[in-house]
Amino acid sequence: MRLHNLVVGALISCTSSASSHILPEPRNYNTTQNVAQRRAQAVKEAFEFAWYGYHTYAFPNDELLPVNNSFSNTRNGWGATAVDALSTAILMESQDVITTIIDYIPTINFNVSRNNAPVSLFETTIRYLGGILSAVDLLNGPYQHLTQSTNDTIALAQQAVNLASKLKFAFDTPTGIPSNDLNFEAESFDLSESTGLAVAGSLVLEWTRLSDMVYRIDFANLTQHAEEYLLHPTYHNATAQPLPGLRGTNIDLRTGDFLDVSGSWSGGDDSFYEYLIKMFVYDPVNFTSYKDAWLEAVHSSASSDIFSHPYSRPDLTFLAAWTGQDVILVSGHLACFAGGNWILGGLVLGNQTLINLGQNLTDSCAETYNATLTGIGPEAWEWETENFFENDDEEVDMFIEDNGFNITDASYNLRPEVLESLYYAYRATGDTKYQDLSWKAFRAINATCRTGSGFSSVTNVNAPHGGSFNDFQESYMFAETFKYAYLIQAEDAKVHVAKKGEEQAWVFNTEGHPFKVRSQQ
Incomplete structure (x- = not known):
């Protein structure tokens, strides 16, 4: 039985050294397809191992602490891991996991936050709301055989409405741009606090999908109204602005003005740009202006020094940050989603140049994995375009010369962005090198981060x-992370990013949850 195998796997992991977590390369099979299938199965087994640890020691709390076999609640105590895991469990057809989560979600009381902790509108939308909506689409669609009753998806959809209805007060600002940090008990927030670009700009896909699902336009209207301020930006200081299509980061809730001109394709800004093209994928008729805004941002980035090549590794390309029209040569793991995002844009627009640019970014992010001792890319790095850094440490100088960048934050927080972009690159090109790169990265993650009853973030990928x-x-x-590592190998999965020349039937939110696009509903 699967449960017995998971128990055995957990016991083995708890008593083994890190080296025993190295996944073997499948061998002695006649076709590449068979190797990919075995890899997909190995990722599924790792997912189920991590789920079993969470279910044993943490469920229904938010996260597992795998070393101490304890738990934490950083997402208001509503079972974030369970909700986030559901769409992946469905794609993997992991029935025991699916049944447990489907039974659990209708019992969540979204009216009460654990310890009255502030509720993040952004995180709650992409994780909880996104996870529930995706499950409804999947279980009403190609995976309906995994649920025994339509009542299951009705109950899930009702919980999505319950959650969004509770969150709606966030939009009660003079502009309609929502506040992020919410006091659920008092249904209040601090109007003097600015909101972030990614916060205000990464709600529209989930809330529009909810409106379409339950035939209530109010949810979509709230987020699309707020998005208009981001599509047509104004600045508190009108004399300094970023390049066309690019934005600052912090927005005044009372005026809608951007309070700064600093931004990036990384954390705090990233998913605003991501959702511009994904809304066009969701509905290319009604969201053409979003696509146009995305193209303008990509053009400004690709045709400027933001599209930057390290001095010692001109073959690499990283997306730099900016302050106004000045470039800052820093980037990180979060920005590595951009390769896949540009590839997606190239696929849906039939633009090979965009696909090529996205591949360049993806290949470069994969090189950050190749550079480290563990085979996992760091959280953040910097580089130079004209000369090398001069350090007192000869070993650091050698690392920079060989790899083109200097690590500024060596931690790894179980992030998915490189695996995500490798998946998009494989779907666009069919080149099996991307399957190999993804498998290599996942093996490194499994060998380094698997510990105790699950997987843990680590402090130094180059140690x-x-x-x-x-x-x-x-x-x-x-x-x-598990989902993208699985899908790139699992050709027979029923939900995928469509290949070149095919119509996109699904679009993935920024948390990796797939939604049916409007034309498929």
């Missing part, structure tokens, strides 16, 4: 064994 464990298993590992 033996990843430095030390932070004893925290992110919920998004279930939603994204």
